[in-house]
Amino acid sequence: MPHIVVKNYKEFSLPAKSGEYEFLWMAQPLINAKSKLVAVRWKGREFLLEIKRKEDYYIIKSDKITRVSPNYIIKEALKNFCQLAQCEVLYDNLAALKKGHSRKSEEFFKEIDFFIKDFPTDKEIWIEIGFGSGRHLLYQASWHPETLFIGIEIHKPSIEQVLKQIAIKKLKNVYVIDYDARVFLEFVPSNSVAKIFVHFPVPWDKKPHRRVISKSFIQEVKRVLKPGGVLELRTDSRLYFDYAFDLFLQEKRVKLEVTKNIEPVISSKYEDRWIRLGKDIYDIRMQALELSPPLQNSFDFRWQNLHYKEALIEAIDTKPKVYEDFFVHFERVYKIEEKKYLIEVSFGSFDRPEHTYILLSQDGARYFPINPIPSQANIKSHKKIEELLNG
Ligand SMILES: C[S@@+](CC[C@H](N)C(=O)[O-])C[C@H]1O[C@@H](n2cnc3c(N)ncnc32)[C@H](O)[C@@H]1O
Structure with a gap:
C-alpha cells in the first residue's frame, strides 16, 4: 500500500489544486476516530487520504474504504499532497511508481457505476471471477477478440499486473473491475452472458460464508447466463467440489457436466502447482436452459429529508x-x-x-x-x- 512517513506537514487552505489533483476538505476525528482525512478529487473520482499520527511522526496513505485502483492514482495523490503540505519526508515507498502501462490500460479499468448505468450488451460477454495472475483471462481474450471479457478480482496487486499485461498485449476487449464478484452479478442484466469462469476459488473451509459459490450466487448465475450459457467451476478441493455439486444439483432446470483431470485450454499458476503435486482437478459445468425475467435494479439514493441539524451528531449511536x-x-x-x-x-x-x-x-x-x-x-x-x- 503506497504511503509516506513524515516528521511534520503544514495544513494549507482548502480547496487547493496540485497537478491533476484537487484537495477538497480535511476532516478531523470526532467520535471513535483517530486519523485525519483529506478529500481528494482526480478526474471526477473522489477518495480520501488518511493522516495517521504516530508517536513523533505521521503516516499518510489512502483511506481503506474509499481506496481507488490502480495504485498510481494514490501514489500521485500522496506526492501532490506532500508538495502542498511541505512534508518533511522521513520515508516513502513510492519509488516503485511505474508510469506507463497502468495509465495506458486505464480505459480498461472500470468502476461498478459503469456496469450499473450501461452494461455492455452489444457483444458476446465472458466473465472471469477471481482471475488471479490473469493467465486464463488474457489467453482467452487474445484468442477471442470479438468477445468482451470482464475480469473481476478483489486482490489489487493482481489487478495491477493484469492491467499492465492488457497494455503490453495491446488487448482491446477486456474490462477489469475491483469488486466482490458475488455482489457484481446482482447488476448484470438477465440473459446477457455466454460464459462465466470460476477457476480455483478460495475454498474457505473454515469460513464458508466467504465462498464465491453459494445458493444465491448460483441463482444469480442462472439469471445472467443466456440460454445455453455456461458456468465453469474448476477446483482442486474435493470438499469444495462436493459442496458446490450439491448446490448445483438443487437447481431445478440446468444441465450439469462433471469432468476430472482433463487438460485445460491454458493452465493457471495454481493449476500448475497442483498438477506438480499430483492432485486431482475437478470441473463442473452448469448450462442455463431457460430465459430469465429482466432485472429491476434502479433506486434513487438521494435523501430528500436528511441534513445537519442541532444535536444530530451528539445523538448518533455507534452501536451496530x-x-x-x-x-x-x-x-x-x-x-x-x-x-x-x-x-x-x-x-x-x-x-x-x-x-x-x-x-x-x-x-x-x-x-x-x-x-x-x-x-x-x-x-x-x-x-x-x-x-x-x-x-
Ligand atoms: C486461489 S486464487 C485463483 C486465481 C486464478 N483463478 C487461478 O486459477 O490461478 C482465487 C482468486 O479469487 C479472488 N477472489 C476471492 N474471492 C473473490 C470475490 N468474492 N470476488 C472476486 N474475486 C475473488 C482472490 O483474490 C484470488 O485472486
Whole structure:
C-alpha cells in the first residue's frame, strides 16, 4: 500500500489544486476516530487520504474504504499532497511508481457505476471471477477478440499486473473491475452472458460464508447466463467440489457436466502447482436452459429529508443496529467545519456489507464518494439511516 512517513506537514487552505489533483476538505476525528482525512478529487473520482499520527511522526496513505485502483492514482495523490503540505519526508515507498502501462490500460479499468448505468450488451460477454495472475483471462481474450471479457478480482496487486499485461498485449476487449464478484452479478442484466469462469476459488473451509459459490450466487448465475450459457467451476478441493455439486444439483432446470483431470485450454499458476503435486482437478459445468425475467435494479439514493441539524451528531449511536436481513452501523464521525460532518457507516447484508461515508451539511446529505449499489439490503439500510439520523 503506497504511503509516506513524515516528521511534520503544514495544513494549507482548502480547496487547493496540485497537478491533476484537487484537495477538497480535511476532516478531523470526532467520535471513535483517530486519523485525519483529506478529500481528494482526480478526474471526477473522489477518495480520501488518511493522516495517521504516530508517536513523533505521521503516516499518510489512502483511506481503506474509499481506496481507488490502480495504485498510481494514490501514489500521485500522496506526492501532490506532500508538495502542498511541505512534508518533511522521513520515508516513502513510492519509488516503485511505474508510469506507463497502468495509465495506458486505464480505459480498461472500470468502476461498478459503469456496469450499473450501461452494461455492455452489444457483444458476446465472458466473465472471469477471481482471475488471479490473469493467465486464463488474457489467453482467452487474445484468442477471442470479438468477445468482451470482464475480469473481476478483489486482490489489487493482481489487478495491477493484469492491467499492465492488457497494455503490453495491446488487448482491446477486456474490462477489469475491483469488486466482490458475488455482489457484481446482482447488476448484470438477465440473459446477457455466454460464459462465466470460476477457476480455483478460495475454498474457505473454515469460513464458508466467504465462498464465491453459494445458493444465491448460483441463482444469480442462472439469471445472467443466456440460454445455453455456461458456468465453469474448476477446483482442486474435493470438499469444495462436493459442496458446490450439491448446490448445483438443487437447481431445478440446468444441465450439469462433471469432468476430472482433463487438460485445460491454458493452465493457471495454481493449476500448475497442483498438477506438480499430483492432485486431482475437478470441473463442473452448469448450462442455463431457460430465459430469465429482466432485472429491476434502479433506486434513487438521494435523501430528500436528511441534513445537519442541532444535536444530530451528539445523538448518533455507534452501536451496530441489527434488523431481520440487514444492519446499520455508524462507526466513526469526523468534523469538517461548523455544521459539516463526515459519518463513516457500514450497512446492508451481513455477508456482503457496504462500507462508505455520509457527508452531512446544512444543505443536505450524500454518500461519499459514490452511492451504494442498489441491492435490496442496501435500499432497506438507506431508508433506515434517514430514520435513525432524524431521530
Ligand atoms: C486461489 S486464487 C485463483 C486465481 C486464478 N483463478 C487461478 O486459477 O490461478 C482465487 C482468486 O479469487 C479472488 N477472489 C476471492 N474471492 C473473490 C470475490 N468474492 N470476488 C472476486 N474475486 C475473488 C482472490 O483474490 C484470488 O485472486
